Amino acid sequence: HSQKNKQMIQDKKYFYNLEEFLNSSLQSYQALHIDLSDNKISGENISVLGSGLGKFTNLLSLVLHLSENQINDEKASKLGSGLANCANLQYLILDAAYNQIGSIGAQCLVSGLTNCTNLTNLILRLDYNQIGAIGVKGLSSTLEMCTNLSSLTLGLNYNEIGDEGTSGLGFTLAQYTNLSNLTLDLQLNKIADGGASSLGSGLANCINIQILTLDLQLNQIDLIGASGLISALSNCTNLSNFTLNLSYNKINNSQKLKVKSLKIKRLVVLKIKCI
16 A cells, blocks of 8 residues: 555656646646646636646646635636546645635635545645635535545635634534544634634534644634533544644633543643643
8 A cells, every 4th residue: 555655656746837737748647746826827727727637537646736826716616627627636735825715716616626536635725815604614514525534624714704604614524424634724713702612512523533633823712612612522532632722812821721621531642722
């Protein structure tokens, strides 16, 4: 198995501009790394990129950097259609942070991924967009269709999600039954106690989770919300590694939270930061 993975890494191909990627005649690559961040791709070319990806039918691993490219909803949906062509993908890192993606764009982008039924590892960075509460609910319930996901990172810093979006996210994450490794980056999203507790209630249903990282810095969470979140996690009987960052909220004492966390049965690694 590891031999096969090594082979796959050797076959990895790097592209730093679109033309070079489109002119590549070899479509047998299993791993691609495409970096077009910082205004390297115009709107029209997003769909060209998408259809270009469709030619790589053997693609198992894709790293795609598209941050800072003024991608709006329309371009995001074109990108989603392109990713839908990569039906065999198992591993995807997609960085589309610092763009202009709204609720519809986020959902369309992710709906492309539902075609990738073999997807097990996903890192999706949509920080500093305009996704909002409705967008996060749509995005997370669409992603639920990727039933084989075992490792998921969602970067949603600074998206005006609020309590409503966080609760919706928690609710849909409860359906992700195969998830063993989850990272949620939710900095600067106007999340208060209600959102934090609801997130906990949802995560309590992710019974197979082993590694959980929650970055909730720069929100409005008090001790009540944080305690509610942690109490709910005592249901996650397989959780062995838990990191929680609550810096710049309304809590200045992590000791109480640490004591609460000790009720999580299998916990080996615990990091809680409140200041």
